[in-house]
């Protein structure tokens with residue numbers, strides 16, 4: 001594949017034309033060797049004090065690259081990284097490297113590993129084989145690696161994991177198997193991995209997690225299962241061995257529902273990612289035992305309703321993402337126990353109204369209610385003493401009371417009300433947003449006189465705004481008043497007049 005390329009070594013003036021022997025440039029630095037194939041146009045990339053030398057990577061007549069016996073010409077390396085388009089490994093490639101602790105062979109074209117390959121490097125602690133074309137490990141592949149702590153074989157073509165292949169890795173703490181083609185994992189495959197803390201099985205073809213699969217891995221803390229197809233297959237008990245799990249990733253899994261109790265054996269759970277599934281509803285009590293839960297991502301589901309009191313036991317909840325669902329409202333007492341709640345995303349639902357004071361128990365700092373159906377934001381909904389950022393763009397807001405953000409600390413710093421139906425803001429609106437730093441206003445049928453008043457305040461207070469598209473005349477900025485008044489003079493009750501503005505504006509967009 002690279003016979004016709006010309007290779008050159010930096011620092012030395014060697015130029016290799018065509019290939020009898022193809023060279024990979026290695027930078028040796030103390031106990032480290034990093035080797036990369038340099039193409040001519042990449043030569044300027046690196047300049048180093050370290051010794052430059054070569055790892056021998058031979059090209060074959062068929063165009064492939066072999067990592068031969070004793071490939072690295074200096075010994076006693078602790079760290080070797082080789083990304084040299086290698087597709088064949090000779091069994092004794094690292095025979096002279098028995099000190100090797102970290103081996104990075106990621107981003108090559110390795111599809112098979114010779115049996116006993118690792119027998120020469122038994123001290124290995126970190127092995128990275130990600131981004132290769134590796135197919136199926138056998139009992140003879142990894143058996144010598146009994147000091148291994150981190151194994152990364154992600155982004156390969158693995159389609160089966162035989163019983164016993166990891167059995168010698170008693171010290172293994174991290175296992176990255178993501179982005180392969182694994183359809184199922186038999187009970188027992190991980191049984192001797194008592195020290196496992198991180199397992200990444202995301203983006204495989206799994207349909208279920210066999211009950212008991214992780215029973216022997218009681219130290220597991222981070223579990224990545226996203227991107228599999230657990231359609232209806234997460235029965236009660238699936239997560240029962242996750243007693244110490246802190247983060248659970250179940251994004252993109254086509255999950256429709258959960259049985260009550262499925263998270264009950266995860267008392268340490270802090271982060272739960274359920275983004276982009278097909279969840280329509282979940283039972284009351286589903287999070288009751290996850291008492292430490294802080295971050296819950298339920299965005300991109302099909303939720304039409306959130307049960308009342310569902311967060312009454314998750315009192316530490318800090319961040320809740322419910323965006324892109326089908327919600328029309330939320331229960332008024334939903335957040336009565338979640339006083340740590342800081343971030344709430346309700347964007348892209350169908351909410352027209354929320355119960356006043358429903359956030360009074362929280363310390364919200366960010367709320368996103370954009371792309372909903374609000375016609376106003378009533379006072380006593382968002383005048384929260386900590387609320388710094390409000391995203392309310394793309395609703396149907398036609399009126400905002402002067403007291404919408406009235407709170408004694410003036411916390412509001414960012415307000416987005418673009419693409420609504422606003423014609424004016426009351427005279428005292430800006431008295432309550434003394435710390436505003438940015439306000440996005442365009443895309444509303446503003447009365448031109450009223451908008452002028454707003455712009456004067458924004459400029460005067462150095463409040464920033466985006467005007468792209470508007471000042472170039474591409475989009476209408478405001479509606480010229482019908483009457484000849486030079487004062488911005490409306491009240492909320494001028495309903496007919498206001499909707500007239502909206503119509504005029506709409507005709508122009």
Ligand SMILES: *[C@@H]1O[C@H](CO)[C@@H](O)[C@H](O)[C@H]1NC(C)=O
Nearest residue numbers: 106107128130131150152176
């Ligand atoms: C393995 O190598 C890949 C690509 O070089 C890198 O992105 C990944 O973080 C490495 N894995 C580990 C566990 O360090």
Ligand SMILES: *[C@@H]1O[C@H](CO)[C@@H](O)[C@H](O)[C@H]1NC(C)=O
Nearest residue numbers: 299323324345347366368391
């Ligand atoms: C809320 O969610 C939407 C859609 O999922 C996302 O685009 C937006 O950035 C989020 N808002 C904030 C403030 O994080």
